[in-house]
Amino acid sequence: MTTNKDVEKVQVNPKDVYERLVxxxxxxxxxxxxxxxxxxxFRYMGTLASTDKSIPPNLTESDISFGIIEAGPGPQSQxxxxEIEEIFIPLDGLWEVSWGPNGEEKVTIGPLDLISVPPNILRAFANVGASTARLMVIQSSATPNAGAGLFEDPTRLTNVTDKNN
Structure with a gap:
């Protein structure tokens, strides 16, 4: 088990934290x-949804990715x-998160509820409300190969099904 004593302390100038403000x-x-x-x-930090560094902000020096998805009613992912944990927190509206080999497990979550989907579990999400809504997404890694890079090259989406839940 890792303890606080085992973690290397990184020395950061407190003024440098301003550079991490978005x-x-x-x-x-x-x-x-x-x-x-x-x-x-809306990509606030990390590589969520894209590794294209021309899409600001370019705050990638983190072990997480964080963003908000805004979408109308209907399926929002296949x-x-x-290879990473993915956390979903609705800011408004109702969202259905499904998971499992065929998306057979489902739960509907509302504003400020949270569900964490572990690595290597098939998942999908849909706005099941009546209007446009926002979903906060946090991924446990900001590295492109762990999540975001998959969407830039559809041929790498080997575990995507034709079923949208």
Whole structure:
């Protein structure tokens, strides 16, 4: 078991934390991040939905990715998996998260509920509400190969099914 004594302490100048500030007005919506469904992605940090560094903000020095998806009613992803943990927290609306070999396990979550899908579990999500809603997404790794890079090359989506839940 790792203890606090085992973790190497990183020396950071407190003033450097300002460089890690991301203001909402500096986060443009990316409507082209996903090839399968039309949805807006706000990427605050990490590589969520894209490894393209031209999409600001470019705050990638982290062990997590964080973003918000905005979408109308309907399926927002195909059944797929990642080598990372993925956490979903609705900011508004109702979202259905499904998982399992055929997406047979399902739960509907509402504002500020949370579900964490472990690595290597097939998952999908859908806005099951009546209007546009936002879903916060946190991924346990900011490295492109762990999640985001999959969506830039559809041929790497080996575990995607044809079924949208």
């Amino acid at each position: 203001r909402r007005q500096d986060v443009p919506v990316n409507w082209d991040a996903f090839p399968d469904i039309k949805k807006g992605t 059944l797929h998996d990642h």
